[in-house]
Amino acid sequence: MKKTIWCMTLLICFGVLTQTAFALPLPDLTSPCPIKGESEFIKGGGTTGLTTYVDWMVCNGDMTTHIDNSKFVFSEIEGSPGTYRGSITGYRNSTYYYYYQIENPLPGINTTTLSTLSLDIDPMLIVSAGYILGADIDIDLTNPSTSAVELHNITGEYEASGASLVVPSTSSFDDTSVPQNQTWSFSPEIPLGDESVILFLTCYYPPMYSQATILNGAIGYDGQLPIPTTDFPIIPEPTSLFLLLSAIGTIFFIRKRQ
Numbered sequence: 001m002k003k004t005i006w007c008m009t010l011l012i013c014f015g016v017l018t019q020t021a022f023a024l025p026l027p028d029l030t031s032p033c034p035i036k037g038e039s040e041f042i043k044g045g046g047t048t049g050l051t052t053y054v055d056w057m058v059c060n061g062d063m064t065t066h067i068d069n070s071k072f073v074f075s076e077i078e079g080s081p082g083t084y085r086g087s088i089t090g091y092r093n094s095t096y097y098y099y100y101q102i103e104n105p106l107p108g109i110n111t112t113t114l115s116t117l118s119l120d121i122d123p124m125l126i127v128s129a130g131y132i133l134g135a136d137i138d139i140d141l142t143n144p145s146t147s148a149v150e151l152h153n154i155t156g157e158y159e160a161s162g163a164s165l166v167v168p169s170t171s172s173f174d175d176t177s178v179p180q181n182q183t184w185s186f187s188p189e190i191p192l193g194d195e196s197v198i199l200f201l202t203c204y205y206p207p208m209y210s211q212a213t214i215l216n217g218a219i220g221y222d223g224q225l226p227i228p229t230t231d232f233p234i235i236p237e238p239t240s241l242f243l244l245l246s247a248i249g250t251i252f253f254i255r256k257r258q
Contacts, residue, residue, distance in 0.1 A: 029207045029226055034059035034143060038154045041214050041223035050221070052110050052214055053103040053158050054117070055137050058207045058226050060096050061144030067132060074130040075171040075182060085173040085182075086128020086202065094127045094202035098226060101137040102196040102214065105158035112216040113189035117199065119212050120179040125228040128202045129182045130171050135198040160193035167197055189216065203228040 027037045035058045043050030057063065072091060074084040104114050132140075138157070143150045169187040174180055184199050207226035214221040 026209065026224065029058070029209065033061065034063065034141070034150055035207075035226075036150075036152055036154060037226070039212075039223045039225050041212075041221035044220045044222055050110060050112065050219070052105060052114060052221055054212075054214070054223065054225060055101045055103060055152055055154065056225060057099045057137060057141060057150070057152060058096065059099075059141075059144065060206075062092060062094070062097055063099065063141040063144060063150065064097075064132065064135070065092075065144070066142060067135060067140065071133045071135065072130060073133065073168075073171060074128060075173040077173050077175055079175040084130075085126060086130070091128040091200075091202050095204045096202065096206060096228060098201040098203075098207065098228070099137055099141060100196075100199045100225065102190060102199075103157070103159045103163075104190045104192055104194055106160055106193045109158060110192060112219060113191055114186065114214055114216050114221075115189045116183055116185045116215045117196075117212065118181050118183040118215070119201075119225065119227055120181050120210065121201070121227055123173065123175050123180050125203050125205050125230070126173070126182070126201055127204065128200075129173055130200060131168055131184060131196075132198045132200065133167060134165060136165060136195075137198050140198065159195045164191075164194045165197045166190045166194055168199070171199075201228065205230055 026039065027035050029035060037056050039054045039056065041052045041054065069088045072088055074086050077083050077085055100117070102114060102117055104110060138152045139149065141150050141152070142148060166186055168184040170185045173182050182201065184196070186196070190196060205228040208229035209224045210227045212223055212225040214223070
């Protein structure tokens with residue numbers, strides 16, 4: 001009997017490992033920088049035909065040293081209008097750099113324009129936030145170790161050839177709501193086939209995956225993006241967590257029976 005229970009426990013643990021390996025098809029955030037990824041955002045409820053994407057890079061070094069300082073626009077702090085989340089000096093002296101670019105696919109993959117990207121973030125972790133005028137994540141970032149262009153171009157680009165780079169109408173750091181958040185808003189909205197300019201965060205902390213939201217009016221798209229954290233950079237999927245807890249419970253049950 002004990003042998004059978006131990007076999008079941010091993011199978012559950014194996015399930016946890018395989019589930020964790022395959023449930024989150026995103027890059028390992030402990031990989032050497034720069035880390036490249038493309039996150040899929042799906043309309044709440046998984047409605048067919050409503051999917052969009054965010055390209056991103058994370059690096060423990062500034063990837064924009066060749067871009068003129070005048071191209072950087074910093075987020076206005078909602079709790080203190082007229083002040084901004086960071087400056088070019090704070091940006092250049094950060095340790096970790098997070099770059100995002102919203103891609104709105106052509107018709108057939110998505111069917112709506114896109115109005116906002118919002119990230120729930122602890123404001124104590126952020127040095128600067130905003131966007132870079134005219135910058136495209138696929139071609140405009142350089143590896144700080146080699147100064148070579150760090151082409152993103154992950155297989156499966158969804159914007160149109162020659163897509164326009166859409167500039168946020170507002171970039172705001174909301175320090176008054178719960179949870180506090182960084183939001184980039186677009187008015188006019190990002191059309192089908194186009195993409196945003198590079199959006200950024202900088203800080204002194206490494207990344208973990210966290211839920212993020214893209215909106216079009218009342219339509220919400222849910223996905224995961226790397227954001228700064230002081231925690232270990234792994235978020236288990238709910239199914240993986242259930243399997244892990246089941247395995248632990250089984251082990252305690254066996255020990256109690258002995």
